[in-house]
Amino acid sequence: MPRTHLVTGAASGIGRATAALLRARGHTVIGADLKGSDICADLSTPKGRGELVLGARELTGGGLDTVIACAGIARFDPLTVKVNHFGAVATLEGLRPLLAAGTDPRAVVIGSIDSVHPADPAIVEAALAGDEETAVAAARAAVDRGEGHLVYSSSKAAVSRWVRRAAPTADWAGAGIPLNAVAPGVVLTTMTRPMLDDPEMRLLVERSVPMPLHGHARPEQIAPLVAWLTSPENTHVTGQIVFADGGADAVLRGDGTW
Template structure:
């Protein structure tokens, strides 16, 4: 059995991923924001001391706490990290959590991965990364300047383009994956680093939109999924599990769209 750390493990895709990995016999440390219901159980239902990790990944303090708690719970060794925590608010916090929180998770836990067996890392991006973005936000995020990225995202909100925060955060973290994956830190250390870009998945993030008769067609037009329509979170879990398994020795730096065809519809033949 391997030891995984999954952020956003209390709900939706993170929860389904943790459930799938536990069913395969692995130990999963769930992390989520304080007050979330994290199942801190190991491979045979054995409770992990502390019952998972509470940390607000929008803050520097929460990111530090995540790494410190992970060290305590694992003796400094992790086999895989899956950064799933995310939000889709029309405001700059979306950039803090989805880009900076995810990057801090992966970079902060990288030393624990380096001590693990067949270490793997993955972030849940989104097919929304191919939608229009606010380039100032993306550029500042990729430069690692959180306050500049937040200021750019706030400027977009102020001119009535708050919806760009989500796509910008996902475009930034996707580009970060492609850039980081092939560096000495990741490829050089033998750690595949990928993103999975889901289409519309039925979770508490999207269910209210899908249940709204006015919003549902908007969602279906923005993210057309001819193969499947909006999907269940457990449909992503086997892909996420494989990309973070020892069997994955070649796939790195990829944004793997698991989107029922949305990327192919939206971007046509561009690869």
């Protein structure tokens, strides 16, 4: 049966690949991005987050079957926390009432293998407390002391922990809405291409994210997992950070499961 999906970050990368796959399967997809989409909104700002919710209500008549939060950036900049954590959480929380009115509702956010890398506790704890001002200040402090690389991993660690906390609650599991994260390894996108084109950066990336199974992924190889997690077939998978990382998590953490 055709379903109605909303995909943020739909203009590029995993978001674009997922939207294309779902449309090819006969579903309706509402895309959201900074520009060139059905809903144009800046998820780094409260205004843009509100515009996303308002636009979704207007385009759907008040009901959605799935929300797929793919919008994200990777910069040594506090903006990364605003988009990757606060933008994603606002998307999921803001659209949850529309999911509750949908059929077999499902939700997924794109995390990252970087969520298992070192993070800045000050950024993560402020993000989980919903304190955007403090989280941004902590991210700025990390950049100022030369640890800007922690901003991205912290943003992904925070949103992954938020999924674990939110998924079993009355608003999500209690309402019959599975909520999960997909955590890719290195994906070949416009965001990662500059790093991979630099020999020194590529070596650093491959050391920090070893992918023994098939190497780096294309967005089209991540999309089917996202599609399944948001399908009616997924009845019991919730609160999970599903690694689609070519084995990187197993290499980095060995046989430790938590």
